[in-house]
Each structure stands twice: as structure tokens, then as C-alpha cells.
Amino acid sequence: MANLKEVRNRISSVTSTQQITKAMKMVSAAKLKRATNAIMQLRPYANKLKDMLANLSASLEDGSSPFLQEREPNKVLIVVVSSNRGLAGAFNANAIKTANNLISEKYSAQHKAGNISIIGIGKKSQEYYQRRKYNVVGDNNELFNSLNFLNVSKVTEAIMEGFLKGEFDRVEVVYNQFKNAAMQILTVEQLLPVPKSEKKVDTAHQVDYILEPSQEEIVEQLIPKNIKIQLYKAVLDSHASEHGARMTAMDKATDNAGELLKQLKLSYNQARQAAITTELTEIVSGAAALSSN
Known part of the structure; x- marks a missing residue:
């Protein structure tokens, strides 16, 4: 009977866990819809602004803006966008792993010299790099609130x-780019200096803009705005990816709990049947002993 009680307790525990994961899935689904709307509305604007800036600054020299100046990357800042909470599958682990690979493969010399700084947007990345004694700049754990x-x-x-x-x-951003609820694309983008467009300018189809007050002044205003928009887009992408990853993880956890419940109920029925059979055998044996006397 002790085994039956143990199995009943496990069934009760798994049932409670399944209810929690199902509720978390529903909450993440609601949050995912809002987060998806936000990134889908911003993404076309951010991409168009980036392309327009590349078109305008193609003819400008690096000295036209301090944010365009390429320097030897002796000191590197890596912005790792994660989440404040777990239970989202490998969402946070993959972002941190990608950042670590970036450091080891591209900036190993800077890392050995102690010239790698980290900004963690999200508690998970912030705490990870603080525990490993990196130079963590600022505290942005309240940003998602x-x-x-x-x-x-x-x-x-x-x-x-x-x-x-x-x-x-140099400043690089590591984040999960949202594709759909089941897929997030790990992305590394250079934020500063502003990367030059790799596309060749087609002079035959280049748009001839009338610029007021001047090309230089417009670019000077657009570059800081574009930098802010690009980081904001990365954070929104990651935010939507987080809820998609959590919804998927909770859906799988709910299914796994259902499979485990089936196995536990089968074990319970088998143990109960064995206990009943044992009791019947004892009764029959006792009756047989009495009748023989």
C-alpha cells in the first residue's frame, strides 16, 4: 500500500505541474501576440531607415560622423539580450553561448587583455557574466518591466x-531574432561604428533626393536615431522570441506531463491489481487452512 500511496502522490504532483505549464503557455501566447505586433510594426521602419541612411552616407567620408569612424577594436563592448526569467527552453543559454563563441573566436586577444565589456539586457545574461567576473556595465534588469x-x-x-x-x-549586439513562435534566429550585429552598406550602389537606379538643409546635416541627425532604432529592434525581437520560446517549452512540458500521467496511472492500476490479488490469495489461503482444521 505504501507503493500505491507514493504513486498517488506523484500523480497529484504531475497533475498540478501540468496545470501550471498549461496556464503559463496561455499567458505566453497572449504576451506573444502583443510582442509580435510590436516588432512587426517596427521592423519595416527600422530596415527602411537603415537602407536610406546607407544610401545617403555612401558618398560621405568616415570623418563626416564620429559614429562612422572605424577604429582598431582594442576595446569591445558586447550587448547580450536575454530575459529576466527562465522556463523558456534554450532561449537564454543559446544567446549566452553565441556571445561566448563571438568572444572566443573573434575577440580572444581582447578577452585575454581584459578589454571585453558586457551589457546584459535581461537578468539571465547579467547574472551569468557577473558570476564569471566580466566587466559588466550598468544594470538593465528593469528594462522589460x-x-x-x-x-x-x-x-x-x-x-x-x-x-x-x-x-x-566596437559594439556588437547578440540577440534572438523572431521568426515565428517555434523558431528564433540567433543574430550578431555590429552596432558601432555604424557598418557600411555591403551592397554596391547602382548609379543607374539611384534615387536622386532633394535634401534640405544638407546631406551632411541630415545624416548627422539620422545616424544617432538609427543606432537607437536598431538596438530597440533587437530588444523587441528578443522579447517576442522569449515569449515564443516559453510558449513552445510550456506546450512540450504539458504534453510530457500528460505522457507521464498515463505511465503513472498504468503503474498505479498494476500496483493496485497486485495488492488486490495478494489480499485475495491471503483470504483464500486462510479459508483453506480453517477448513482443513
């Missing part, structure tokens, strides 16, 4: 200021 362009811009402005002061020679 009120995720909007203004709050993300404060982080971007601090990064831009550090770049202008020479604290960082």
Missing part, C-alpha cells in the same frame, strides 16, 4: 557616449 523606445534609448545613449569617449572601439 516597462519596455518602450524611451527606456531602451537611455541604454543606447550610454553606449554612444562611451564610444565617443573611446571607452569602446
Whole structure:
């Protein structure tokens, strides 16, 4: 009977867990819809702004803006976008792993010299690199509590200021790009200096803009705005990916709990049948002993 009680307790525990994972899946699905709407609305604007800036700055020299100046990447800042919470499958682990691979493969010399700095947007990446004694800049764990362009811009402005002061020679962003609820694409993008367009300018089809007040002044205004938009897009992408990954993970956990319940109920029925058979055997044996006397 002790085995039956143990199995009943496990069935009760797994049933409670299944209810929790099912509720978390529903919550993530609702949050995913809002997060997906936000990134889908921003992404065309961000991509168009990036392309337009590349078209305008194609004819400008590197010295036209300090954010275009290529420097030897002696000091590197890596922005790792994760989440504040777990239970999202390999979402956070994959982002951190990608950042670690970037450091070991591309910036190993800077890492050995102690010139790698980290900004963790999300508690999981922040705590990971703090535990490993990296130079973690700032604390952005509260960013997802009120995720909007203004709050993300404060982080971007601090990064831009550090770049202008020479604290960082290059800034890279690691995040999960949202594709759909079941798929997130790990992405590494250079934020600063602003990368030049790799596409060749087609002079035959190049749009001839009338620029006021001047091309230089417009680019000077657009570059800081574009930097802020690109980081904001990365954060929104990661935010939508987080909810997609959590919804998928909770869906699988709910299914696994259902399979485990089937096995536990089968074990319970088998143990109960064995216990009943044992009791009947004892009764029959006892009756037979009495009748023989």
C-alpha cells in the first residue's frame, strides 16, 4: 500500500505541474501576440531607415560622423539580450553561448587583455557574466518591466557616449531574432561604428533626393536615431522570441506531463491489481487452512 500511496502522490504532483505549464503557455501566447505586433510594426521602419541612411552616407567620408569612424577594436563592448526569467527552453543559454563563441573566436586577444565589456539586457545574461567576473556595465534588469523606445534609448545613449569617449572601439549586439513562435534566429550585429552598406550602389537606379538643409546635416541627425532604432529592434525581437520560446517549452512540458500521467496511472492500476490479488490469495489461503482444521 505504501507503493500505491507514493504513486498517488506523484500523480497529484504531475497533475498540478501540468496545470501550471498549461496556464503559463496561455499567458505566453497572449504576451506573444502583443510582442509580435510590436516588432512587426517596427521592423519595416527600422530596415527602411537603415537602407536610406546607407544610401545617403555612401558618398560621405568616415570623418563626416564620429559614429562612422572605424577604429582598431582594442576595446569591445558586447550587448547580450536575454530575459529576466527562465522556463523558456534554450532561449537564454543559446544567446549566452553565441556571445561566448563571438568572444572566443573573434575577440580572444581582447578577452585575454581584459578589454571585453558586457551589457546584459535581461537578468539571465547579467547574472551569468557577473558570476564569471566580466566587466559588466550598468544594470538593465528593469528594462522589460516597462519596455518602450524611451527606456531602451537611455541604454543606447550610454553606449554612444562611451564610444565617443573611446571607452569602446566596437559594439556588437547578440540577440534572438523572431521568426515565428517555434523558431528564433540567433543574430550578431555590429552596432558601432555604424557598418557600411555591403551592397554596391547602382548609379543607374539611384534615387536622386532633394535634401534640405544638407546631406551632411541630415545624416548627422539620422545616424544617432538609427543606432537607437536598431538596438530597440533587437530588444523587441528578443522579447517576442522569449515569449515564443516559453510558449513552445510550456506546450512540450504539458504534453510530457500528460505522457507521464498515463505511465503513472498504468503503474498505479498494476500496483493496485497486485495488492488486490495478494489480499485475495491471503483470504483464500486462510479459508483453506480453517477448513482443513
